[in-house]
Amino acid sequence: MATLIAPSDHSPQEDAEALRDAVKGWGTDEKAVIAILCHRDAYQRQLIREAYQDLYEEDLIKRLESELSGDFESAMYRWILEPAERYALLANVAIRNASKDYHVIVEISCVLDPEELLVVKRAYQNRYKHSLEEDVAAHTSGHLRQLLVGLVSTFRYGGDEINARLAKNEADILHEAIKDKKHNHEEVIRVLSTRSKTQLVATFNRYRDEHGISITKKLLDEESDDFLKAVHVAIRCINDHKKYYEKVLRNAIKRVGTDEDGLTRVFVTRAEKDLKDIEELYYKRNSVHLEDAVAKEISGDYKRMLLTLLGKH
């Protein structure tokens, strides 16, 4: 379930006018910006951008960029974008820092369903005049490259069929590949990057049935290099992306200094989708409300914005 609270009807024109009032002249009324934009869904925000452009012949996003700053600006910029555009931006930022942020590329390619990923690839090409694939390939190397390029490239089958024999077979392949320390990367990459998500979940279940331990736990046993870490993220995202995002939030919050990028990413991408479920998982796992944990870590307009997206304002 989503956490975003948006009115069922609104006037894009009035919203645009109110935003204009909030940004014009000296200083900016950040509260007003949050009160409007963080209570509108993706389609409503698009209409506001268009109304603002028509009324003031100015790009609302550019204007907000020049008015806001820091984590708040970065979060608002990501939030206001249309989802596919936003994923394209997140992917591009991650690619340019791929040695650290490869997990974001894995996330996008494994959480989205095949049709959604295709729309993101189109948005990426529109925005950057390159394919997502070529940029990932040009900024990475070795097995990690093979895995990442495989994950972003494949147009996976989206059907619900499960081939039980194949699941057993490939659970064994994954087991062999992981246990012998030499890591048969080829086969791990093939299975993870080409099979349908439904089939992969069946394979992971089979793995647990056979070996009494989940494949992700098994992966953590090993000394993990970046390749294995990326494999770990891929499996978690395919298996249960909500639990994965709970952990992203947990790590972002408990880290000394807070990982604002992680925090922002989960809030802006999930507020209209399933942030409510992620919030509940967070409470179950940490015995602290996400709202309280976030409120303690961050401050100012950025805090107000995230809590609004969480449905708390």
Add this chain to the structure above:
Amino acid sequence: MATLIAPSDHSPQEDAEALRDAVKGWGTDEKAVIAILCHRDAYQRQLIREAYQDLYEEDLIKRLESELSGDFESAMYRWILEPAERYALLANVAIRNASKDYHVIVEISCVLDPEELLVVKRAYQNRYKHSLEEDVAAHTSGHLRQLLVGLVSTFRYGGDEINARLAKNEADILHEAIKDKKHNHEEVIRVLSTRSKTQLVATFNRYRDEHGISITKKLLDEESDDFLKAVHVAIRCINDHKKYYEKVLRNAIKRVGTDEDGLTRVFVTRAEKDLKDIEELYYKRNSVHLEDAVAKEISGDYKRMLLTLLGKH
């Protein structure tokens, strides 16, 4: 230019009735089947299939399969399919015999533009309940697998921009990768499978400018394993697919026993596209008309069918 001669208007219902007359009872009037279906374009053939289904509650394709035989049946079956379905079938047949027919997979992934390839991938999933990617990956291995999976997976950028610096850079990368015999497969695969076709053509041109020889000629210098042969096909298909198909025809015809699969494939996939240009290239290169060469090699209804597709009946 196409060679197919199709009337601008026709009655799908009358065509369906005439086909019914041709197949009903003892024996089949193959000439009538050819006269109708090999003078209709893809959309017209679809309408005929639908009309036939409506009138006789029977699948025209299945009926023809049971009435016809040999190379003629195989060619007619491929011809009657809608182009994306046909490519899906061609890919599937090639995958099941990938050690010999991997060049067909390369062809499909490199000749089609990105949007066309996407439609083929959808048709493949519809027909086989798997992704094209996973089937290619499961039937191949090693570097050849990496190349083939890369080529079929990537949703290439379809824009016309050329980055001249990148072309020089990657021409050098390809040169280094090919000349040192160790073959840096990784980089060859990355460049060929992710860059846009326009960019790749610029890279191949740059290669020729710098090294005074085309990259495909250079590849033939080496002792070619399957990987290098597949690279060769990919480059030819991206560079000039008409010249590539001329050579497929030449090889198919000059081979002892004729390669009917190759012959059929070029005729059914190009008759509505550019078989006229390929025919001209054939004459230029062989000083024999394609029509005469084909007529000498094959016979019967199969010959009549191909010559009709070539616009000679």
